[in-house]
Amino acid sequence: xxxxxxxxxxxxxxxxxxxxxxxxxxxxxxxxxxxxxxxxxxxxxxxxxxxxxxxxxxxxxxxxxxxxxxxxxxxxxxxxxxxxxxxxxxxxxxxxxxxxxxxxxxxxxxxxxxxxxxxxxxxxxxxxxxxxxxxxxxxxxxxxxx
Numbered sequence: 108x109x110x111x112x113x114x115x116x117x118x119x120x121x122x123x124x125x126x127x128x129x130x131x132x133x134x135x136x137x138x139x140x141x142x143x144x145x146x147x148x149x150x151x152x153x154x155x156x157x158x159x160x161x162x163x164x165x166x167x168x169x170x171x172x173x174x175x176x177x178x179x180x181x182x183x184x185x186x187x188x189x190x191x192x193x194x195x196x197x198x199x200x201x202x203x204x205x206x207x208x209x210x211x212x213x214x215x216x217x218x219x220x221x222x223x224x225x226x227x228x229x230x231x232x233x234x235x236x237x238x239x240x241x242x243x244x245x246x247x248x249x250x251x252x253x
Contacts, residue, residue, distance in 0.1 A: 110157060110187040114196055117152040117164065119144070124161035125154065132179045142168060142176070153196050155180065155189045165193040169204045173247070175211035194224055198250070208251045218246040226250045 117125065125143060129136065146152040146166045155163035163180035175197060180190045201209045210229070213221050218228075229247040 110184060110189070112162070112184070112187070112189050112192075113156045114153055114192055115156070116150050117143075117147045117154045119147055121147070121154050121161055121164075125152075125164050128161060128164055128179055128181060129177065131181065139176075142166070146176075151197075151200055153193055155184075155193055157184065163189050163193060165190075165197050167197040167201050167209070169201060169206055173210045173212050174201055174206065175209055178211075178217075190220065191224065194221075202252055206252065208249050210247070210249045212245045213248050214245050218248065221248050221250075224250070 122143060126136065126140065129140060143152060143166070146168060151168065152166040153164060154161045162184045163178075165178035166176040167174050168176055175194075178190060178193055178197070180193070198209060211221065211226070213226075226248040227250070229249050
């Protein structure tokens with residue numbers, strides 16, 4: 108039976124639920140989550156809910172070098188299309204805001220997911236000027252607006 112889920116813009120009251128999802132998947136906060144409140148206020152942080160409980164979230168920061176941020180879905184809900192729907196919604200926000208490309212830093216295990224959704228690896232020579240230092244391994248990826 109398919110999972111019934113709902114996507115919506117995050118609100119301030121979602122902060123603790125978002126933090127629980129983040130800590131469960133990533134571990135202790137690293138400071139990046141300070142941006143959540145700003146993105147919530149801008150309408151650029153989305154949550155996925157099942158029966159009223161936040162089970163995933165993602166954000167887009169149109170002013171950042173790597174715009175797509177924090178696309179996470181709890182493991183027991185992965186593979187149900189929730190991440191794909193979150194990604195599509197966040198991309199739509201980016202395109203509506205005028206982005207011509209969306210860039211991200213994918214965890215190694217997530218690169219295939221993004222490739223299936225039209226993202227490609229950023230060539231080493233293309234990324235030198237815009238390189239972002241990360242505290243974890245990953246793959247820089249980009250998707251151009253068609």
